[in-house]
Amino acid sequence: MTALQKPQTTRRAAKAVRRRQLIEAAIKSIAKRGLGDTTLAHVSKAAGLSQGIINLHFTNKENLLYETLKYIRSEYEQNWRSALEKSDADPASQLTALLKADYQSAVADVKKLAVWFAFWGEAKSRPTYKKICQERVTDYSEILQELIVELIDEGGYSDINVADLAEGIIAMADGLWLNILISANGFKRSDAERVMMQYLAQVFPEHRHVFL
Amino acid sequence: MTALQKPQTTRRAAKAVRRRQLIEAAIKSIAKRGLGDTTLAHVSKAAGLSQGIINLHFTNKENLLYETLKYIRSEYEQNWRSALEKSDADPASQLTALLKADYQSAVADVKKLAVWFAFWGEAKSRPTYKKICQERVTDYSEILQELIVELIDEGGYSDINVADLAEGIIAMADGLWLNILISANGFKRSDAERVMMQYLAQVFPEHRHVFL
DNA sequence: AAATAATGAATGAATAGTTATTCAGTAACT
DNA sequence: AGTTACTGAATAACTATTCATTCATTATTT
Structure with a gap:
């Protein structure tokens, strides 16, 4: 629907994009380490982002996993x-x-x-x-x-x-x-x-x- | 501190018996809480034994789960x-x-x-x-x-x-x-x-x- | 058009809580 | 007395969550 897109800057990615990026990093980590050893630090690092990013987008770990x-x-x-x-x-x-x-x-x-x-x-x-x-x-x-x-x-x-x-x-x-x-x-x-x-x-x- | 002692038979169980007891407590805990939320404290408590008991019989958590x-x-x-x-x-x-x-x-x-x-x-x-x-x-x-x-x-x-x-x-x-x-x-x-x-x-x- | 303010996204160090492991001590059994 | 089985408090490591701060972009004013 919207014609204007302004990605690239990494920081200003749309919320939905960032959420998917984090979910995909979670999938990777679960496959690599198992659910038990998957930490927020691992997931955010795999996504190339900072420590607090998951709490920002998903409130808490539980919710990230659920999503x-x-x-x-x-x-x-x-x-x-x-x-x-x-x-x-x-x-x-x-x-x-x-x-x-x-x-x-x-x-x-x-x-x-x-x-x-x-x-x-x-x-x-x-x-x-x-x-x-x-x-x-x-x-x-x-x-x-x-x-x-x-x-x-x-x-x-x-x-x-x-x-x-x-x-x-x-x-x-x-x-x-x-x-x-x-x-x-x-x-x-x-x-x-x-x-x-x-x-x-x-x-x-x-x-x-x-x-x- | 020292409360009334339990009957000797409980404490002096043979090693194999105690190991099985702990394994069965582990099964219970995994079923109840999942593998990720199963802690040594939970398992040893479910077995009615003390904190360090699993390390004594299985060296570490990893090994208990493996067994x-x-x-x-x-x-x-x-x-x-x-x-x-x-x-x-x-x-x-x-x-x-x-x-x-x-x-x-x-x-x-x-x-x-x-x-x-x-x-x-x-x-x-x-x-x-x-x-x-x-x-x-x-x-x-x-x-x-x-x-x-x-x-x-x-x-x-x-x-x-x-x-x-x-x-x-x-x-x-x-x-x-x-x-x-x-x-x-x-x-x-x-x-x-x-x-x-x-x-x-x-x-x-x-x-x-x-x-x- | 330039300057400035407001906004939203992201950071990362600090915190608080949890948990595996150790080990000095205690009790029971031979 | 010596040995074995166990205890549970203390420790050390880890990890989720918070939040003050930074930074780029957008909106508003001049």
């Missing part, structure tokens, strides 16, 4: 929504797009995954974190179930419990993230995608050609 | 090995036993799950943690693959990539743990088990009756 979690959650959602838009409209293609989105570089990058797991590890004791973590999958799950229903209709499949299958798919998707994060034998995003597609092909054999 | 991780890893392995022993010898029953073991109360209890996720969150930045997390699944994965091979043989299944299927199953197993830990709608161990069994029934339809 960081919200940031990757929002990024995650945007990613799969845009993948759905770009894909063909038939349910099998939509399903493929939705699940492959989880392994695109923007969201399944090791730094981001480290952040997700860090917050999952704290979620039990922090209701605020827990809520965001739950919200990550609400819309995703709903759409996934709709697609499964359409696919069952199209392929005449039987013996499928939609809700359970959706839970299973999402569980596998998350578990594959863990594998990317931790695996000893260089498990990559492309490997995760392949495993997931094989699963879908097994559950929906009539649509095998779309998945593989 | 805690090794403890739940070992417990995890014992649990599935003993489940295999108790089960029938045919591959489908063995597979069922192996996977259901992941949702038995001893290992899939929310406190233990919180600990796993806490360490997974730190694994990227701590090679020592990472190694233990990897080791959790090495033997498990090997046996799982053997069972899959036997089952394919028995049921005459085709189009199954053994290694990929094993990765997928393990991923789903871990992802269901996350669901137990975090889910908004009270997802329980029994739900996880059901979802997993439905998956197996879909992949190995000839053995459906064993899984469901």
Whole structure:
């Protein structure tokens, strides 16, 4: 909307820009040192800024971390929504797009995954974190179930419990993230995608050609 | 200052017993407060012991946490090995036993799950943690693959990539743990088990009756 | 157009609070 | 008496937060 932009000076960057800069520094630090060893000094230094800067923009550390979690959650959602838009409209293609989105570089990058797991590890004791973590999958799950229903209709499949299958798919998707994060034998995003597609092909054999 | 002394049996516990007591207090604290907010004061107090006790038995905090991780890893392995022993010898029953073991109360209890996720969150930045997390699944994965091979043989299944299927199953197993830990709608161990069994029934339809 | 005031962004040294670790001392057991 | 197990106050290091101050930009006045 606004035409006039005056960055460069570093000091006069717009608030939103600075906040994002700090959030990204936080992500880096969490991936590098873990959530427990991430200090405000580390984050502000990584951002090339001064000691007090985080309190200025986020009031306190807790809030920076909270906003960081919200940031990757929002990024995650945007990613799969845009993948759905770009894909063909038939349910099998939509399903493929939705699940492959989880392994695109923007969201399944090791730094981001480290952040997700860090917050999952704290979620039990922090209701605020827990809520965001739950919200990550609400819309995703709903759409996934709709697609499964359409696919069952199209392929005449039987013996499928939609809700359970959706839970299973999402569980596998998350578990594959863990594998990317931790695996000893260089498990990559492309490997995760392949495993997931094989699963879908097994559950929906009539649509095998779309998945593989 | 010197108050009434507690019974001798408390103080003179064998080293191994005291260590386990402290590890269990650590698990409790991690589940309650998260790894980041777990302090030595909290853990020793939860164990009903004094401030310096952890340094006495584990040298330092880092080591206590490391031993805690090794403890739940070992417990995890014992649990599935003993489940295999108790089960029938045919591959489908063995597979069922192996996977259901992941949702038995001893290992899939929310406190233990919180600990796993806490360490997974730190694994990227701590090679020592990472190694233990990897080791959790090495033997498990090997046996799982053997069972899959036997089952394919028995049921005459085709189009199954053994290694990929094993990765997928393990991923789903871990992802269901996350669901137990975090889910908004009270997802329980029994739900996880059901979802997993439905998956197996879909992949190995000839053995459906064993899984469901 | 120049001078001056006001504003908002950022700094970084100082503070207050927390926490891991040490160790001199105490108690129990052999 | 000698040894082992434990205690808990003291210490030293670390870290989140504050705030007086600096500095560039924008607004207002001359």
